[in-house]
Amino acid sequence: MRFFVDSVDIVEIKKLTELGLVDGVTTNPSLIAKSGQNFLETIEKICAVVAGPVSAEVAATDYEDMILEGRKLAKIAKNVAIKLPLIENGVRACKTLASEGYMVNLTLCFSVSQALLAAKAGAAFVSPFVGRLDDIGIEGMDLIDDVVKVFSNYEFSTQVLVASVRNPNHVVEAALMGADIVTLPPSVLWKLFDHPLTEKGLQLFLADWEKTGQAIL
Numbered sequence: 683m684r685f686f687v688d689s690v691d692i693v694e695i696k697k698l699t700e701l702g703l704v705d706g707v708t709t710n711p712s713l714i715a716k717s718g719q720n721f722l723e724t725i726e727k728i729c730a731v732v733a734g735p736v737s738a739e740v741a742a743t744d745y746e747d748m749i750l751e752g753r754k755l756a757k758i759a760k761n762v763a764i765k766l767p768l769i770e771n772g773v774r775a776c777k778t779l780a781s782e783g784y785m786v787n788l789t790l791c792f793s794v795s796q797a798l799l800a801a802k803a804g805a806a807f808v809s810p811f812v813g814r815l816d817d818i819g820i821e822g823m824d825l826i827d828d829v830v831k832v833f834s835n836y837e838f839s840t841q842v843l844v845a846s847v848r849n850p851n852h853v854v855e856a857a858l859m860g861a862d863i864v865t866l867p868p869s870v871l872w873k874l875f876d877h878p879l880t881e882k883g884l885q886l887f888l889a890d891w892e893k894t895g896q897a898i899l
């Protein structure tokens with residue numbers, strides 16, 4: 683399973699990359715708006731730190747401008763994945779851009795039928811949003827289970843990129859279901875390390891080691 687970081691925070695991205703845990707990055711317009719950072723400069727900086735795919739989302743919703751914006755974003759670095767919304771024009775633009783050899787991430791996926799369209803359009807990734815389904819009382823992970831099953835029936839090359847991840851359980855369930863990638867806010871990624879019994883056990887080991895009076899170095 684690959685871990686992407688869902689963030690535009692270059693400091694956090696660098697820290698996690700140094701741990702060897704980052705296989706890519708996803709961004710979205712809301713993350714950029716919240717950060718107050720320049721979008722194009724931020725994508726360039728992230729691409730310089732992370733070798734894997736870096737998703738950069740178009741702002742246009744008409745086919746022609748999606749193509750123009752997508753090509754412009756892809757020129758920033760070879761590892762840019764053009765992020766397009768799963769609307770009719772986004773699927774059409776995906777077909778065109780994928781046929782030109784660009785990596786496309788079709789995002790805002792909330793149904794198996796949308797995921798099927800993404801696969802047929804040649805998207806490199808499709809991003810089903812689990813947390814936002816949970817937020818309206820629908821089990822988001824059921825969508826992942828269904829999409830993974832459907833994709834495995836047809837040898838689709840599109841990778842399931844689980845997004846809108848809110849906690850470590852989403853990560854574990856996605857892995858149990860065989861999803862290809864999860865994209866994680868840094869806070870969720872850091873939580874993957876935590877278990878109270880690990881902390882308690884380590885303190886006990888250290889206390890007992892202290893009693894031996896020995897040193898390794």
Ligand code: G3P
Pocket residue numbers: 688708709710811813814845846847865
């Ligand atoms: O960036 C795409 C997705 O991960 C957004 O997640 O938490 O805004 O629903 P969220």
